[in-house]
Amino acid sequence: MNWLAEHPEVRTIRVAAADLNGVPRGKRVPARFAQKLLTEGTKFPYSVLNMDIWGEDIEDSPLVFETGDPDALLMPTERGFMPMPWLGAPSALLPIWMFHADGRPYEGDPRQALARVVDRYKAAGLTPVVATEMEFFIIDDSGKTLRVPPSPRSGKRRTGAETLSLRALDAFDQFFTRLYDACEEMDIPADTAISEAALGQFEINMMHQDDPLKAADDAWLFKMLTKGVAREFGFAASFMAKPYDVWSGSGLHMHFSLLDAEGRNVFDDGGPKGSDTLRHAVAGLLRAMPGSTLIFAPHENSYDRLVPNAHAPTGIGWAYENRTAAIRIPASGPKARRIEHRVAGGDVNPYLMIAAILGAALNGIEDGQEPPPPFEGNAYDKGLDQLPGTWNDAIEAFGTCPEVKRIFPQHLIDNLMMTKRQELHYMAELTDEETIELYLDTV
Structure with missing residues (x-):
């Protein structure tokens, strides 16, 4: 009070x-x-x-x-x-x-599902440290076709993508200033903002924190907040996976490390490769990835993003300092050794996403699993096993995956399966325009 x-x-x-x-x-x-x-x-x-x-x-x-x-x-x-x-x-x-x-x-509450995974970590004497990267589009949806909105500063529209462009950020400086002020009011730890690879696309990173529930809360609240602030400026902010056919889609990447009871990072072995525990976590992530794709790509539009050569992973593999990989080990000092999971789209439920990733990693650690060797080069050319390529395939894989059953209660699995099968049925009746209208604000 x-x-x-x-x-x-x-x-x-x-x-x-x-x-x-x-x-x-x-x-x-x-x-x-x-x-x-x-x-x-x-x-x-x-x-x-x-x-x-x-x-x-x-x-x-x-x-x-x-x-x-x-x-x-x-x-x-x-x-x-x-x-x-x-x-x-x-x-x-x-x-x-x-x-x-x-x-x-x-057990059907997504936040309770994440709390259940966090309790497993507590029982193991481990604390996950989690950060998310939130990609989204700002869109003028006032006409029949989606366009990048005019800059509040210049009144002009961008004509192309400008990756890491200060000009693109400054064109919407009033929006970002308002958004950051609002994040501070809501205790959302928004850090760096960049312009991304697609037209009107931006990313804001959240600071690492040792409370996965708060990290998920922050991602969920940030979506709500960003959509609301954008409407103040007369345009939409959308986290849908791929609003434009010709541009790359939006992801929601997650970084995490694990601390033991003394606060040491258990992924750190003092060298550049990371510890046995890191490898076991990677193995668990890879093994659960086909079955948990429905969590990372929960909507019909999600699968438009997961295509080769579009800055989103399609193959099940891991690598060091390689952004074509589904699981990337970023270059860092040993104490900051961490895993980046790059599969999820911006349209996910953050509670289910973080639960799926942390739960799969813990499965691998508990079982002492070993991953295949990390690859080098372009993941799209490596002949890797592939993620489910369609929404229907992902739904079926989710329902039968033993790794998923270790992470989520059966009640939640059943509920999500029924939900997605119903959506799959009725989405077939929609045109492309109706699909975009549906997802633009809701996800």
Whole structure:
């Protein structure tokens, strides 16, 4: 309540949880009921966290008619109240997550799934240190075709991509200044911003932190915030995997290392290659990659990004300091030795993505798995085993993968399978224009 007491101007609260697609689901509540939210929580149907991308019930889900669509209990996360700087009226956001009435975590909640993986690490005496790289497009979607918006400074539109261009960043300086100020208000650790390889595409990195749940919260909240701030300037910010056919898509890369009880990085062996533990983690990531592709590429549009020679990995392999690899070991000092996972698109649910990566790495460490040798050169030319090439293939692989079953509870696996099969069925009815309209703001 301290934050609310310091902001008496706040009149309304939004309570929100992430569904399986990462879409915020919640309620608007008058601020005078804030104390009740903190002590008693609120209630949603269980089915609300298991809706399709349109926000519709899953037709064959046992959470709906079969069981009477019962309510679950949702309680505040550790985050507490925070501002919603993109709204015109002073408002507060209270992130929440789902439990049963008796206090047990609900296994269909993506945030609870990540907490389950974090608990496995705690039991092993390890602490993951996590950072994400958030790529997104800013888009003028006011006409029939998508275009880069005009610069608020010059009124001109960019005509080409300008990788690491200060001119491209400065053209939207007002937007980025507003976005960084809002990140500071929301305690989102936004670090470096760059212009990326596609028209109107940018990336903002998050600082490393030793709390994977907060890292996932930050990525989820950053998406919400960036979309809202962009609309203040009259354009859209989109994290969809590939809004333009002719340009590369957006990824959501994750870097992580692991600390032991003494705070030492267990990936560090004092040399450039990393420890046995690093190799075991890489092996676990590679083994789980086909089955977990649905987490990293959850939508139909996701597979337009995962094509050869488009700055996104398609082969299952690892390498040192090589951005064509699905798993990259960046060049660094030994104490900063870490793994970069490069498969996920910007359209992912951050909770499920981080859970899938950390869970697979821990599988490999627990089993002492050894990866194949790292490759050198262009991954697209190496004849590597390939990721599932279609959405349908990824759905089927997810449902049968033993590594995935070690990471996620069966209830969540079943729910996500039903969700994606329903979306696959109804997406076939949409035109390309309708598909873009659907994904542009929702993911």
